[in-house]
Amino acid sequence: MSQSNNLPPWEGYHRQIEDWLAGCLPEDAPARLRQAMAYSLLAGGKRLRPMLAMEFCRVCGGPAETALPVGCAVELLHTYSLIHDDLPAMDNDNLRRGKPTCHIAFDEATAILAGDALQAQAFAALAAAPLPEERRLACVAELAAAAGAAGMCGGQQLDLDGDGRPHTAEELAQLQALKTGALFRAACRMGVYCAGGTDAQLAAADGYAAALGLAFQIRDDMLDEIADQGLLGKPVGSDRQQGKYTFLTTLGLDECARRVGALTDRAIEALRSLPESGHLAALAWQLAQRGS
Numbered sequence: 001m002s003q004s005n006n007l008p009p010w011e012g013y014h015r016q017i018e019d020w021l022a023g024c025l026p027e028d029a030p031a032r033l034r035q036a037m038a039y040s041l042l043a044g045g046k047r048l049r050p051m052l053a054m055e056f057c058r059v060c061g062g063p064a065e066t067a068l069p070v071g072c073a074v075e076l077l078h079t080y081s082l083i084h085d086d087l088p089a090m091d092n093d094n095l096r097r098g099k100p101t102c103h104i105a106f107d108e109a110t111a112i113l114a115g116d117a118l119q120a121q122a123f124a125a126l127a128a129a130p131l132p133e134e135r136r137l138a139c140v141a142e143l144a145a146a147a148g149a150a151g152m153c154g155g156q157q158l159d160l161d162g163d164g165r166p167h168t169a170e171e172l173a174q175l176q177a178l179k180t181g182a183l184f185r186a187a188c189r190m191g192v193y194c195a196g197g198t199d200a201q202l203a204a205a206d207g208y209a210a211a212l213g214l215a216f217q218i219r220d221d222m223l224d225e226i227a228d229q230g231l232l233g234k235p236v237g238s239d240r241q242q243g244k245y246t247f248l249t250t251l252g253l254d255e256c257a258r259r260v261g262a263l264t265d266r267a268i269e270a271l272r273s274l275p276e277s278g279h280l281a282a283l284a285w286q287l288a289q290r291g292s
Helices: 010-022 031-041 048-059 064-085 108-127 133-147 152-161 169-179 181-194 199-226 247-251 253-270 278-288
Strands: none
Touching (some): 010 048, 010 064, 031 064, 031 108, 048 199, 064 108, 064 152, 108 133, 133 152, 152 169, 152 181, 169 181, 169 199, 181 199, 199 253, 199 278, 253 278
8 A cells, every 4th residue: 555745635625625614504594593504514523524535536536626515415414413413312412522512502493403404405515516427326325325224313223222221342333333434434435436436446445434433433432431521522421421331331441442453454454455545544543543
């Protein structure tokens, strides 16, 4: 696997993503609804999913900018999921990225509508993406599958069904593959679609995303207990206080750390067939060691 001599592209991608997101909300929406959408969408964040789409597009032979609206569509949908996850009927969280959650800053009904509207806006962004029709349709189908009953929503249901009940590591991995991993996989695959990539490149994206997504969630569970609250942007120990069973409570800190390392190795190995994928490999290690 070759390393690019260029500087990592993430900072440039991040600026493009923020600019695109800042201009994507409909001007003719009711003011309070638009404010609630912008409040959550523009609250910061790593923007990992659109960056992954852009970098997979570049690695697979297309200009990274081709995947910008497609990656931002994933971010719109991800933001909707965070708003709904934070609701009293779901995780009942009061802080997100160091700010009051949407339903606290506005009200519960407005937060629900803001999430609904962001989900719709995601598919509007895909419909308008400047791609050949077959690639655009592939992205629409990919994101719909990742977001739906056999993807993110299904994972959320499994999470709700299991609240307060001990989980095996295998059950947690299945839940994570749907609730968190599905959008990582969609972002990586949609980047390949934008470049007109091959089946082999899609397989590499699948392998990378599966390992990266699971490592990301295990590290997330660790950070809920060991992170600095100022860096984390939400209360530390909230999973424990709510009686949730996570990878940390199931496996312990040392085993979680071991698995994050092994999964990161697996993610990097999946990239072996892709030239110029060194930035993706470096990102996997960066995420494995992150503090927030």
